[in-house]
Amino acid sequence: MQKYLVGTEEFSFNEDPNGNLYPISLAFTLDDFEFYYEPVDKLGIPFKIYQSVGKQYNPTRVAAYALANYNNFVEHSCQRSRETFLKCANWFLGFDDARYEYHFDWEDLQAPWISCMAQGEAASVLVRAYRVTNDGAYLDHAEKSLSPFFLPVSEGGVQSQLGDGSFFLEEYPSNCSTHVLNGFLYAMIGLREFCDSCDSAKHNALFMQLIESLNNNIGNWCNGSWSLYEDPAVKGGVNFCTPSYHNLHISQLKWVYTRTETPELRRVISSWESGKNSLPVRMRAFWGKVLFRLSNRAQR
Template sequence: MNRYARLALRMALVAVCALALSNLTEPFASRYASMLLQLARYGSPSPHLLSEDGVPSVRYTRLQDRYYHNPVYVGIYGLYYYDRWLESGRDDYFLKVYVRFSLYPPSGAPGDEIWRERFLATADWFVENLVVRRSHEGRVYGVYEYPFAWEFYNLSPPWQSGMAQGLALQVLLRAWQTTGEERYLTTAERVKQAFFVPTHEGGVTYKDTPDAWWYEEYASPGAKPSRVLNGMEHALVALHEYAAERGDAEARLLFERGLAALERTLANYSAPQIPWTYYDAIGTVANYKYHQINVNLTRYLYTLTGDEPLRIYTTWASWRTPFVVREFVRQRPNYLDLTILFLNFLFCGALLVVGRTLARFVSRPRNDPGSDPGGKGSDIC
C-alpha cells in the first residue's frame, strides 16, 4: 500500500471515529463548538457582551457585526443573577441548561450583594425600555421591540416576543418584591396586558378559540406563525408565577387560556420517527439544548398543574437519538453541527497520532548489552 492510500485509510478511520464519538460528546462539545464559531467569525469566543452592571447584549452571526439587546437574554441573565443572589435554585429547571450551553455570566461568589445589583439592573432595563402602545380596543400595554429582521420567521422590525414578555414579568415581579418600588409593578402590569393583544395588533397572542390562546415567541404582523414551544411554556410559567404571587385574576385567566392552547397542540411537538422533539410548529427539529429545555419546561409545568397532557415529558425524556442520525440524516446540518463534528475529528486525529507514537516507542528495540552481541552495548572494554 503506497503512502497516499495509507493516508486516505487513516483519514477514513478518523472520520468514522469522529462520527461515532460525536454521538457521545454532543452535550459537552456544543458550547465549545459555538465558541469556536464565534472566534472564527468575530475574534471573540462569546456572543454576549455584558455591561458593567451585567446587562447583556448579543451578537447574532446572521446579522452585521454589532450587538443588540435581546430582551429574552436580559430576562434569563436577570433570573440567573436572582438565583445566584439568593442561592434558591428556584429556576434550575431551565437555567442549568442555559448555563451549560449559552450563558456567559460574570464571576462572583453565590450570595454576594453584587448579584442583587446585577439583578436589579436587568429589572431597570425592562422599566426603561418598555414601549407603550394602545390596541385597537383601547387597551394600554407594553412590549419590548426587536430592532432587527429575522428572516427565518419572516420578521421585520420592530417585532416582539411572548417569551420576552414572560421573562420580563418574572424579573419585574421579583424586583418589586425585593424593593417595594412601584415602578416595577407598574411596568409589570403593562407587560401583562400585551398577552391580551393579538399579534396582528402588535401584541403576542394567537387567539385560536375564545378559550385557547397561544403566546408567540416570534410575534409580528405578517410573520410566519412559528409557535415555538419553549417560548410559549416560558410565558405560561411566568403567568402562573404572577397569578400565584399577586393573586391576580387576569394573569390566572391568561394562564388558563394558554394552558388550554398548549394541551391542544403539545403532542404535535413529538417526532417519534426520529425520535426527538420539535422546536416549533413548522417542523424544525430541536437541537440538543432545546430538546432538554422542552423536557424540563414541560416537566416543570406538570409539577405546577398536575395537568395530564403534560405527562408527555416522560416520553420525551426517554428518547436517545444519536447526534449523527438527528442532525445529518434526518435534516440538513448547520454550522454548529459541522463544528461539533470537526472538533471530534481533531480529537480522534490526535488520538491516532498519540497511539502511533506510543506504538513506535513500545516496539523500538532496546539497547541491551547482554542480548546485543556485536552491537554498541557489547563494546564494554
C-alpha cells in the first residue's frame, strides 16, 4: 500500500551510453538481500520456497541476483560481486541444452516449462560473463538460450502471436498465454544484447520484428496513464500493475526507445510517467488491482 501512496523508484532505468550496465537497476534487491535472495545453496545460488511446491530454483531469481551483482561490480569495482556474478553465470552454463526449466505446475502450465523472461535474462547474464572473461563458451550458450525465441509454443518454444498476427514472446507459454509485457521486454533486452556482442542477421531480424510488434500493439497494455501486467483481451480482466512493475515497464520502454526512437513509445512513456507521479492515478491502480485479485487469486 505504501508504494501506491508515495510511489517507488524500484527498477529504475540505468542510463549508460557505453552499454556496460544492465539497463534495469536491481541495486535495491541487494539492499534487501534477505527478502529477495535468501535462502541460498552451498554455492551461493538463490532458490525459493514456494508455499505450493516447496524448494525450487527460479531461473529469473538467479539471473536478477547475477545482474545486480554485475552492476555492483562495474560501478564499484567490487570483486566479491564479480565472483558472485560468475557463479550465477556458471549455473546457467551448467544446463547443456540452455533450457532453464521450471519443474512445477503453474496455473495452466504443466512442468517442465520454460519462460522467455528466463531465457532472455540468462542471455544477458551470459553475454556479460563473456565480456568479463573473454571465454567464448558463455557467448555460445547465450545464443543457445535464445533458440526458443524462434519456435512457437506448440513446438516447445516461447513464440506466439498477438491479435494482429504480430510476433510475441511469452513469459508463461501455455496454450492460452496472456501476453505478459515485462517478460517480453526482458526477453527483448537479452536478444538485443546478444546481437550487440555477436552480429547475427537472424537475431537482428527477429529483434526488429519484435520492435514492430511492440510499436503497433503497446496500447494493449495501457489503461489511462497506467500500465497493465498482461493483455486484458486475452486474460478477460484488467490486471493493473503494481507501482514497482509500472516503473519497470517505463524503464524497459526507455531502453527500447534508445534503440528505436518512435513517437508512439515516447508518448506512452510520457503518459505512464505522468501516472506514476499522480496520487489519484496510483490509487486508481490500487483499487483496480484489488478488484482483479478478488477474482483472480495469485499462486504462491
